[in-house]
Amino acid sequence: MSQDTQTPTPSLKAIGPDAWSETQARHLLWRAGLGGTPAQVEFLARLSPEKAVDQLLDFEKVKGYPEPAADEFDESIMRPPSAEDRAAYQRARRAQDEDFLAKVRLDRQRREQEDRAQVQKLQRWWLKRMIETPRPLEEKLTLFWHGHFATSYRTIENSYHMYLQNQLFRANAAGNFGELLFAIIRDPAMLAYLDNNDSTKAAPNENLSRELMELFSLGEGAYTERDIKEGARALTGYTFDYNTFVFRRERHDTGTKRILGTLGSLDGDGFVKAILGQRACAEFIAAKVYRYFVAEIPDPGSKAHAAVAGVVRQLAGTLLASRYDMRPMLRRLFLSEHFYDPVNRLARIKSPVELVVGAVRSLKTPVRDLGILLDAMDLMGQAIMFPPSVKGWDGGRSWINTSTMFVRENILNFLLTGKTPHGYDPLARSEPYDPTPLLAELTEREPGADRDPARVAAFLLGFAFGRPGRAGQAAVIADYIAQTGDGGVTPAGVTGALALITSLPEYQQV
Helix, strand or coil, X not given: CCCHHHCCCCCCCECCHHHCCHHHHHHHHHHCCCCCXXXXXXXXXXXXXXXXXXXXXXXXXXXXXXXXXXXXXCCCCCCCCCHHHHHHHHHHHHCCCHHHHHHHHHHHHHHHHHHHHHHHHHHHHHHHHHHHCCCHHHHHHHHHHHHHCCCXXXXXXXXXXXXXXXXXXXXXXXXXXXXXXXXXXXXXXXXHHCCHHHCCCXXXXXXXXXXXXXXXXXXXXXXXXXXXXXXXXXXXXXXXXXXXXXXXXXXCCCCCEEECCEEECCXXXXXXXXXXXXXXXXXXXXXXXXXXXXXXXXXXXXXXXXXXXXXXXXXXXXXXXXXXEHHHHHHHHHHECCCCCHHHCCCCXXXXXXXXXXXXXXXXXXXXXXHHHHHHHHHCCCCCXXXXXXXXXXXXXXXXXHHHHHXXXXXXXXXXXXXXXXXXXXCCCCCCCCCHHHHHHHHHHCCCHHHXXXXXXXXXXXXXXCCCCCCCHHHHHHHHHHHHCCCCCCHHHHHHHHHHHHCCHHHHEC
């Protein structure tokens, strides 16, 4: 294929109604959501492009998935010892009271076990929420921020802090990036993860300062080592007590600092304001959003790179014009001709979350066991609440290798049939997959088509891939359906056909 045919249009002009069809609606539902059924795709296709985008983007207007009860997650499991507790512990050490000290150790071990159990509960809660929510873009953006401001439970070992951070991302999902940046330097999980909770004017820790600029807002080359050191001074005293941010004034360096050209007695807020004053910040976030929702940015020097770089610059301009409000930039992107260019459709590899959640939401498979789904996502390289590093997940082609492909095929087969590598899930018989609703949607479009293996095969391939299958694929699938159904179409034949289709490389793309 020539380079020109691989170059997307640089146009951010809104797509017109004449170019809007189920193909574009499906693309929007997968990229700005977490997949959907043929009926949901058809519903969006009947709207204008603007109304379809607003249906997903204005998620606050949609009755949301209920928040957890106030006591759903225990905030006190990792409660720090009180002054009385510490005094009693010191007395026991001086008195060599081994019985008391042993009780303290056992209590600590018990609470650590409870906390590990609670983070698993938190993982299940969030996965269930992503599967069931009527506000999919809200959850997809929450996942975006989780990978952007990556914080791992493995390091901080406080499940309630991870929950608070998850709620922070959800509350600011499509909100103002600047406000989120001000909030993240006060977030207990982030402060602990990057060791800022113990940063003092006598010994400023540079971790948060460095990552705040390098990974969270500006990118490499947009700051100096001096900016990092000065930023660390600005963040001294930013810590937390229990589950609440605390500013320890006595630990804070009140001296004059120069950060990114801004001079003054800067604190953390002054540091963030200096960052937001850099155009590089808007360009960095626009590029990160582009890679998440559209495609990887082509290598420099190519015609495709020039087109994409121009799009990113325009998106950055929109972000600056809105004073870092994310929604105008997202709306412009999701409405643009560039977003729907054929080059950008099916150009991304599904992340493990997109693969699993998208399959459940689009095929309406039974969930059966959230733990099995989470284990599979972990084996595929994406354990939510456990990003691999402060850089988050690399994504893209890193999701695919011989090991992860095996897991991808197995977990999709599990969702459709209940089969695991070691047998069948106990719920496979009581909660079988029923493809009848899917066939009913085909019948509404083409009366009688649900009895024709060839038309069923074409429908399933088009729905699963977002385009017709490769030469010969439809014939193979149709033959399988016919053989399984003794010449006709049966639920077992359709389920088996979907198991075959979801094992194909094309299903890994979105």
